[in-house]
Amino acid sequence: MNVLTSNLGAGVSMAVPPADQTASSANQLPPIRQYLRMAFRRRYVILGAIAAMFLLGIVGTLLMTPKYTATATIEIARESSQVTNFQGVERETGLADQEFYQTQYGLLRSRSLSERVAAQLRLIDDPSFYALFRIDRKDSAFQLVNGRYPAAGRDVRQRVAGEILRGNLSVAPARLSRLVEVRFTSPDPAFSAKVANAWAESYIQINLERKIQATSYGRNLLRRQLAQQKEQLDESQRQLVAYASRERIINLPGQRGADGSTSERSIVADDLGTLNSALAQATAERIAAEARYRETGAGASTEALRNPAINTLRQRRAELRAEYQRLMTQFEPSYPAAQAVQSQIDQLDRSISTEERRATGSLEADYRSAVERERVLQVRVEQLKGSYLDLRRRSIQYNIFQQEVDTNRALYEGLLQRFKEIGVAGGVGVNNIAVVDQADVPQRPSSPRLLINLALSLIAGTVIGVGLAFALERMDEAIADPTEVEQRLGLPLLGSVPKVEGETPKDALLDRKSDLVDAYLAIQTNLAFTTEHGVPRSFAVTSTRPAEGKSTTALALATTLARGQRKVILVDGDMRSPSVHHLGGVDHARGLSNFLAGEDQIETLTFDMADLGFTAMSAGPIPPNAAELLTGNRLSTLIERLLESYDHVVIDSPPVMGLADAPLIASRVEGVVYAVESHGIRSTLVKTALGRLVSANARIFGGVLTKFEARRAHYGYGYEYGYGYGRDKAAQAKQSRA
Known part of the structure; x- marks a missing residue:
């Protein structure tokens, strides 16, 4: 027996690990293994739930009323959706495509369309329609009087009929295409086909009516905006002219620009430009006259050298001076002929001096005249500068009024251009929605489908069974197997x-x-x-x-x-x-x-x-x-x-x-x-x-x-x-x- 005990001890030397180590190892089990063990433990609960849902699926499928689904296929194009050809009415295609098509799908499921189909097929007052979908209401709108519904409850019945049609309708867009399937399901195959076709036709009619309404509404809105904008333009022009008259602002039309617009220029600016050019010329003339005048003090001036009379006198004096020098080689200065020549030379000197003084006076006069003319022009330019600055001050409000006139004119011309482009013929006759396939009467019911229902029942049963097993596992505090002694209680396991x-x-x-x-x-x-x-x-x-x-x-x-x-x-x-x-x-x-x-x-x-x-x-x-x-x-x-x-x-x-x-x-x-x-x-x-x-x-x-x-x-x-x-x-x- 001692040998047996020792052998057992040698075989299980690690049978009692510390509690925290054992619990940790138990918690480190992969989650999938824990779930599989839970499923194995609660297998009867899971199998029972699956079996119950399977039987429920069979019974429910056998008791369900057969329903037939008719499908009409329509095409929704994106290109013809603009009302006019000018930009700004609707965003360009691209990012807006998804938004556009989602909007169309919403319109296909709209309440107004369903009620329109109900009215078009005369379903609102048809008792067989409500009986087909097992609608049994006790309110006064559905109480038959002499085999007919009362007229007072027509609005209620129209709303109910629309809800019935919408509840049995599905819109299934084909992926990566512009095709959309309109499916309607009911117990009557012929009725399903009729509703699906009527739904597609009514949707096309509503789309056309909406375009006509949008075009008419756009014309009326633009007409009202044009009248308002015309009044604003006239008022701004009158305000501009009144202000210009009151402030005596006179502008002349300028040259036409590349964009066809003309700019205005003021008279004061033109005068200032002209006088400023004249002042620059006068200043240049004054500087030239002053230079000529200054030369007279430094010797013979240029003007004197260019004077023909002075040049003639100087030439005559030079000749007499030569004659006098010749006489001096032979005679004394007192010689009568020499004195006569000297007297002529003195007379010529006096004449030359007189002519030079006359030329110098003329230069001074010209200089003073240039100075005075420059001063007068300078004063006038300064006066025009003040007038121009005052005009600029007064033109601030004028420019504000002018900008308002230009803005109102641009808005008016833009609205006028849009009004010319928009028209009833712009949208009518171009429909972006067309029926591709009419709905045929279905030959086989679309539901119930036994295999699909059974598959769903098995899936539901599995989900319910696993949920019940998980809930029972969470609520079960009993110690089921040896590892839970360590995991839940923290005790070393001696054995089971x-x-x-x-x-x-x-x-x-x-x-x-x-x-x-x-x-x-x-x-x-x-x-x-x-x-x-x-x-x-x-x-x-x-x-x-x-x-x-x-x-x-x-x-x-x-x-x-x-x-x-x-x-x-x-x-x-x-x-x-x-x-x-x-x-x-x-x-x-x-x-x-x-x-x-x-x-x-x-x-x-x-x-x-x-x-x-x-x-x-x-x-x-x-x-x-x-x-x-x-x-x-x-x-x-x-x-x-x-x-x-x-x-x-x-x-x-x-x-x-x-x-x-x-x-x-x-x-x-x-x-x-x-x-x-x-x-x-x-x-x-x-x-x-x-x-x-x-x-x-x-x-x-x-x-x-x-x-x-x-x-x-x-x-x-x-x-x-x-x-x-x-x-x-x-x-x-x-x-x-x-």
């Missing part, structure tokens, strides 16, 4: 125990090849790794509530330890509902309560369980309050004394919830083995019980999942592999009978 059916736990323990024995041997092996000295010498087995398998766990662990050649005593610590004495075939007249009450003879309080190989102590007489007996030190004394004679002390503890016994017992032993019933208790309740034990400073070695059924687990058959490994079931059954 299969549910025993058809025999008592004691009988299953007596069969050393039973699945129960194998399970508890694995638990004992894992328990050996919880302390440094192997299996704890003293430990308690408890659970959250009664009937979870804690007593069976305590009994099985005591049995497996005893078969490992160890002295074991099983103490029934549940003094409220004792059970160990039943297994030994004795009563509980003497037991644990006697020792806790003060009796010291332990040997008289125990009994042997020879078939299982260990000693047991019953709970003893049931005390009035078991918790009071456990509060003292007597339990610790009992455990110490028992450990002197036994290798292990196993205490079958009461359940935790509602009692103080389990925390008191747990605080006196090395630790606690916690039993959790599979599919039998909510995880939140177990967490609360574990919290009570932790508050009592109890050490919890791990959890044991009891009454485990692999077929009900989230992970399917995986957990039942091992318990029956390598066994011949027939031989096992034969050995059990023997």
Whole structure:
């Protein structure tokens, strides 16, 4: 047996990982695996929902009224949608295409079009039309009087008829084309075709009428705008002329520009330009005269040198001077002929001086005249500058009025041009919508479709089933399989125990090849790794509530330890509902309560369980309050004394919830083995019980999942592999009978 235990221990050395590590590994499972496991666990719910929806789909399909769909195909063109040829009425094609076609689809589904079709086909007052669609209203508009509907409720019936037609109509544009299918569905195939064709024709008529209305409306609107703009133009022109007359602003027409427009120029500006040119010329003449005048002071002036009279006198004087010099070579200056020549030379000098003075005076006069003319022109130019600046100041308001006149004239001319272009003939006769295919009477019903309905039923059933499974999984707090002990409770898993059916736990323990024995041997092996000295010498087995398998766990662990050649005593610590004495075939007249009450003879309080190989102590007489007996030190004394004679002390503890016994017992032993019933208790309740034990400073070695059924687990058959490994079931059954 020791060899067997050691081999089991070597095989599962990592069977008890830390709680946080185990929970983390469980949470790290791929989501698809978690969903598949959930679906496998709730497979009957999912299959039931699918089957129910499948049957509902079959029944619904058989009970549905056959309906027929007629289809008319129309073409909606984009190019002919402009009212006129000038720009600005509607945006260019391109980005506006999608908006345009979406608008057309909306018009095809419009209320006015549906009511127009109803009126055109005379459906508003037709009782068979409402009977065809099973419309049974009790208001006065649908009350027959002499087999007819009253005229007073026609508006109500028209609205209802339009709603019926719109509810059974669908518009399906063909992708990447200008074709649109108009489909109408009803129980009558001929009626469906008639409505689809009437719908297409009415849509074309409405489109033409809308163009005519748009053209007429545009003409009337432009006519009113033209009249208003003409009044504004006349008023602005009168205002401009009045202001020009009042401010004496006179402008002359200028040259015509490249764009055909003419600009105006003022008289003051023209005068200023002319005088400014004259002033520049006068300044130039004054500078020239001044230069000639200044030359007279520096010697013979240029004017004197160019004077013919002075040049003649100087030539005559030069001749006389030559004559005088010749005479001087022969005679004295007093010689009469020489004196006569000298007298002529002096007379010529006086004449030359007189002529030079006359030329110099003429230059001075010309200079002064040029200066005066320049001054006069300068004064006039300055006066015109002031007048021009004053004109500019007064022309600010004039220009404002002029701009208003130009703006009003441009607006008026633009409106006039549009008014000339727009016309009734511009839109009428050019329709951008045409019927491509008329709707034929359908030969086969479009609905119901059995295969499609069944497929939808299967999809709906799958969705509903998965939703129900997911909801049930979220609401299910029971511990379904061993990994949830670690994942939900944070407890190290010591092992799982299969549910025993058809025999008592004691009988299953007596069969050393039973699945129960194998399970508890694995638990004992894992328990050996919880302390440094192997299996704890003293430990308690408890659970959250009664009937979870804690007593069976305590009994099985005591049995497996005893078969490992160890002295074991099983103490029934549940003094409220004792059970160990039943297994030994004795009563509980003497037991644990006697020792806790003060009796010291332990040997008289125990009994042997020879078939299982260990000693047991019953709970003893049931005390009035078991918790009071456990509060003292007597339990610790009992455990110490028992450990002197036994290798292990196993205490079958009461359940935790509602009692103080389990925390008191747990605080006196090395630790606690916690039993959790599979599919039998909510995880939140177990967490609360574990919290009570932790508050009592109890050490919890791990959890044991009891009454485990692999077929009900989230992970399917995986957990039942091992318990029956390598066994011949027939031989096992034969050995059990023997």
